[in-house]
Amino acid sequence: MPLVDDIVRLKREKRAIILAHNYQRPEIQDIADYVGDSIELSKKAMDEREAELIVFSAVDFMAESAAILNPRKKVVLPTLGARCPMAQMLTVDEVKRAKTLHPNVPLVLYVNSLASAKACCDICCTSANAVAVIESLTADTVLFGPDRNLAEYVGEKTGKTIIPVPEWGFCPTHLLFQPEDVQIMRMQYPDALVLAHPECNGEVRKCADFVGSTSQMCRYARESSARRFIIGTEEGLLHRLRRDNPGKEFLLAYEGAVCPNMKLNTLDRLHAALREEKYEVRVPESIARRARKALERMLALKT
Ligand code: 13P
Ligand code: SF4
Numbered sequence: 001m002p003l004v005d006d007i008v009r010l011k012r013e014k015r016a017i018i019l020a021h022n023y024q025r026p027e028i029q030d031i032a033d034y035v036g037d038s039i040e041l042s043k044k045a046m047d048e049r050e051a052e053l054i055v056f057s058a059v060d061f062m063a064e065s066a067a068i069l070n071p072r073k074k075v076v077l078p079t080l081g082a083r084c085p086m087a088q089m090l091t092v093d094e095v096k097r098a099k100t101l102h103p104n105v106p107l108v109l110y111v112n113s114l115a116s117a118k119a120c121c122d123i124c125c126t127s128a129n130a131v132a133v134i135e136s137l138t139a140d141t142v143l144f145g146p147d148r149n150l151a152e153y154v155g156e157k158t159g160k161t162i163i164p165v166p167e168w169g170f171c172p173t174h175l176l177f178q179p180e181d182v183q184i185m186r187m188q189y190p191d192a193l194v195l196a197h198p199e200c201n202g203e204v205r206k207c208a209d210f211v212g213s214t215s216q217m218c219r220y221a222r223e224s225s226a227r228r229f230i231i232g233t234e235e236g237l238l239h240r241l242r243r244d245n246p247g248k249e250f251l252l253a254y255e256g257a258v259c260p261n262m263k264l265n266t267l268d269r270l271h272a273a274l275r276e277e278k279y280e281v282r283v284p285e286s287i288a289r290r291a292r293k294a295l296e297r298m299l300a301l302k303t
Pocket of ligand 1: 112128213
């Protein structure tokens with residue numbers, strides 16, 4: 001039986017749902033029940049009632065958030081090694097050090113962080129709501145990690161003092177975008193609009209007409225009357241942008257912008273994940289309880 005048909009059969013038999021991030025391979029996006037950015041996927045996982053099994057095609061921290069937010073469901077990640085390197089850049093020791101150095105300063109953690117780090121923070125955020133989360137706090141000084149670029153971006157937008165933890169956390173894929181490449185493309189395609197993810201550096205963000213999460217970029221492109229867009233985020237988003245906007249043209253601002261961790265998930269691994277219900281994501285309840293508070297506080301905000 002062809003692989004895709006067998007995935008559909010297994011999904012039905014196991015009462016499973018496939019959630020896929022916007023950076024997943026095209027063939028995975030096409031077979032998924034839902035494709036979205038990290039906050040949309042968290043909400044989907046949290047609200048899921050029918051399915052017994054959630055196959056989370058993305059990287060570790062996203063599947064962990066799903067397991068934390070919906071502990072009654074079995075959540076599996078198709079590839080054991082699909083880990084976000086940015087999340088690994090912030091250890092619990094570093095978090096504790098920052099909190100000791102800056103007592104009484106609230107700590108906001110980007111969801112791209114380990115569950116054990118989230119358990120120590122006051123509230124989480126994603127790239128879609130980071131500005132609103134910071135604005136929701138009364139404090140004028142905020143500890144923020146692990147992404148230095150997102151920290152700078154929210155500082156610019158809110159006018160608050162943002163202390164990055166660690167000092168230089170970054171996404172290795174978004175680091176590849178450089179302002180020179182964007183400027184050259186702008187000269188080549190003067191009619192194009194530039195959309196960038198806030199994980200890009202400040203110079204790239206300055207070149208952009210719009211800065212937002214992956215799904216916010218999709219919305220912007222759909223609603224815009226422009227016909228051509230230069231995209232500053234991981235290449236997987238282009239599949240969704242092209243599929244949703246057949247009459248529009250999408251160009252990647254740097255051809256090599258591929259997240260190797262996101263791309264570890266393949267149809268074969270998705271099939272095995274469904275068949276063998278692996279690899280189950282489990283977060284110890286002592287950590288999950290505290291991390292859930294920080295995630296739920298974020299999700300309760302009207303953004
Ligand atoms: P989004 O929440 O915008 O989808 O971003 C997640 C991510 O990992 C970006 O690199
Ligand atoms: Fe992590 Fe960057 Fe990959 Fe997003 S694109 S999952 S931040 S390494």
